[in-house]
Amino acid sequence: MSELAFxxxxxxxxxxxxxxxxxxxxxxxxxxxxxxxxxLTEADLAIQANIVDAIQTAFPDDHIVAxxxxxxxxxxxxxxxxxxxxxxxxxxxxxRGLFPAWGISIAFANEGHAQCGxxxxxxxxxxxxxxxxxGATANEVPISxxxxxxxxxxxxxxxxGHRTSRDDLLAHCTTLIQESGQLRCHCAAVVGLCSxxxxxxxxxxxxGLTPWDHAAAVLxxxxxxxxxxxxxxxxxxxxxxxxxxxxxxxxxxxxILAHIGRSPDK
Amino acid sequence: MSELAFxxxxxxxxxxxxxxxxxxxxxxxxxxxxxxxxxLTEADLAIQANIVDAIQTAFPDDHIVAxxxxxxxxxxxxxxxxxxxxxxxxxxxxxRGLFPAWGISIAFANEGHAQCGxxxxxxxxxxxxxxxxxGATANEVPISxxxxxxxxxxxxxxxxGHRTSRDDLLAHCTTLIQESGQLRCHCAAVVGLCSxxxxxxxxxxxxGLTPWDHAAAVLxxxxxxxxxxxxxxxxxxxxxxxxxxxxxxxxxxxxILAHIGRSPDK
Numbered sequence: 213m214s215e216l217a218f219x220x221x222x223x224x225x226x227x228x229x230x231x232x233x234x235x236x237x238x239x240x241x242x243x244x245x246x247x248x249x250x251x252l253t254e255a256d257l258a259i260q261a262n263i264v265d266a267i268q269t270a271f272p273d274d275h276i277v278a279x280x281x282x283x284x285x286x287x288x289x290x291x292x293x294x295x296x297x298x299x300x301x302x303x304x305x306x307x308r309g310l311f312p313a314w315g316i317s318i319a320f321a322n323e324g325h326a327q328c329g330x331x332x333x334x335x336x337x338x339x340x341x342x343x344x345x346x347g348a349t350a351n352e353v354p355i356s357x358x359x360x361x362x363x364x365x366x367x368x369x370x371x372x373g374h375r376t377s378r379d380d381l382l383a384h385c386t387t388l389i390q391e392s393g394q395l396r397c398h399c400a401a402v403v404g405l406c407s408x409x410x411x412x413x414x415x416x417x418x419x420g421l422t423p424w425d426h427a428a429a430v431l432x433x434x435x436x437x438x439x440x441x442x443x444x445x446x447x448x449x450x451x452x453x454x455x456x457x458x459x460x461x462x463x464x465x466x467x468i469l470a471h472i473g474r475s476p477d478k
Numbered sequence: 479m480s481e482l483a484f485x486x487x488x489x490x491x492x493x494x495x496x497x498x499x500x501x502x503x504x505x506x507x508x509x510x511x512x513x514x515x516x517x518l519t520e521a522d523l524a525i526q527a528n529i530v531d532a533i534q535t536a537f538p539d540d541h542i543v544a545x546x547x548x549x550x551x552x553x554x555x556x557x558x559x560x561x562x563x564x565x566x567x568x569x570x571x572x573x574r575g576l577f578p579a580w581g582i583s584i585a586f587a588n589e590g591h592a593q594c595g596x597x598x599x600x601x602x603x604x605x606x607x608x609x610x611x612x613g614a615t616a617n618e619v620p621i622s623x624x625x626x627x628x629x630x631x632x633x634x635x636x637x638x639g640h641r642t643s644r645d646d647l648l649a650h651c652t653t654l655i656q657e658s659g660q661l662r663c664h665c666a667a668v669v670g671l672c673s674x675x676x677x678x679x680x681x682x683x684x685x686g687l688t689p690w691d692h693a694a695a696v697l698x699x700x701x702x703x704x705x706x707x708x709x710x711x712x713x714x715x716x717x718x719x720x721x722x723x724x725x726x727x728x729x730x731x732x733x734i735l736a737h738i739g740r741s742p743d744k
Binding site for chain 1: 513514515545570572576577578579599602604630631638641646648652655656658659660661662663664665666669672673676677678679694695
């Protein structure tokens with residue numbers, strides 16, 4: 213089984229687990245991690261354990277990087293086979309959300325690059341998949357980014373992230389907030405990134421995103437035609453703990469980087 | 479039939495219309511209003527026409543204020559019977575959204591106050607209703623606001639609205655953005671307001687909201703225990719074109735007003 217088929221199969225099975233957990237979310241055990249805003253449910257842990265088990269059975273020598281349970285360490289050899297897992301991105305929305313804006317993310321990397329990845333949005337019955345240089349799909353239908361060419365007409369998604377990154381984000385993004393056509397924040401990076409991939413948003417901005425958040429969804433967006441860089445315009449490193457991220461339909465990328473570069477500390 | 483029962487009945491019927499329109503949204507006719515960000519679909523017009531027809535049949539002497547089709551004028555006698563309709567709040571999300579974060583809003587006012595109101599979120603199969611001084615429900619189950627007592631632990635929803643109000647919003651809300659536990663923006667006021675009512679968010683902020691956006695959902699939130707004021711702490715007028723709005727679970731209201739009052743122009 214190819215890694216992409218493996219991802220598709222496991223997302224299908226874990227989507228069912230996640231949907232069942234979501235249906236009984238008010239009775240789930242919820243704890244906090246770094247602070248009161250950083251939630252962890254028993255569903256995050258169960259889904260991650262299921263995905264880790266499946267990878268270790270199918271690909272026992274591969275490195276695994278995942279959000280929970282002490283698996284956050286990046287490999288020393290970044291050219292070797294490595295998996296990135298976020299069992300539930302958007303746990304706050306899972307626990308406290310009128311709309312289920314959360315997803316499951318799995319990416320496979322080799323030779324230093326994400327080779328394939330998938331994001332499931334179980335409550336939308338939607339799975340997005342991408343294989344490097346072979347395009348991206350949503351429920352097996354090809355997807356592509358939007359064609360909006362001016363920031364003033366664009367939907368920009370700014371992820372405000374944790375309070376500790378807020379000053380940095382505002383320093384870079386104040387004029388962008390003033391000039392974007394509309395502004396959204398789903399509070400779930402995979403949802404914001406997949407919105408760019410499907411053409412539902414035109415840009416997504418984050419001051420520092422962990423690799424399990426972006427590894428699959430950035431590949432999906434890029435394969436749908438998106439342009440991704442850090443705030444300074446350089447490439448987004450896959451093996452880094454919290455690179456900044458600007459991802460757009462390509463047409464408004466320069467305009468957004470100009471706003472970000474206009475910040476007082478640049 | 480009471481006005482509340484009338485609202486419940488019409489929301490049920492128009493939810494079906496809206497769901498059917500949403501299912502074929504890629505083939506709907508979409509035009510723009512004030513600018514390229516201000517979308518109007520044939521579904522907005524059809525649903526509004528259905529609601530207006532029903533009100534005119536049942537209550538032929540009542541004034542109607544609605545978002546579309548030249549019905550935006552407020553009545554001169556604000557103590558008389560008046561209805562506020564938003565056929566689809568969150569039209570951008572209806573047209574361009576991975577998640578269907580849009581809703582239908584109807585409120586009935588008399589003697590200067592909203593007396594009852596309802597918001598349907600058709601793709602969530604959820605209808606929120608409230609009768610003045612008799613509490614609020616979601617699918618007939620009583621709802622109440624959250625109990626989070628510190629802004630640092632709170633989910634604050636800031637609606638960035640139109641570009642023209644962005645400078646004003648940032649002037650008031652920069653320290654609030656820095657200090658809130660999490661920040662969201664659904665880009666649909668009724669969804670943000672209903673999130674406060676159900677306890678899924680702890681606060682919602684808007685620099686200037688039209689009455690058809692807030693008449694029903696503010697009543698629902700207040701009846702669920704929320705506190706609502708303008709930025710300066712005064713009451714939110716029902717018959718005004720664009721009052722500012724701070725609505726919270728009550729516990730963090732003072733903390734948020736202090737941040738808003740800290741703005742340079744106050």
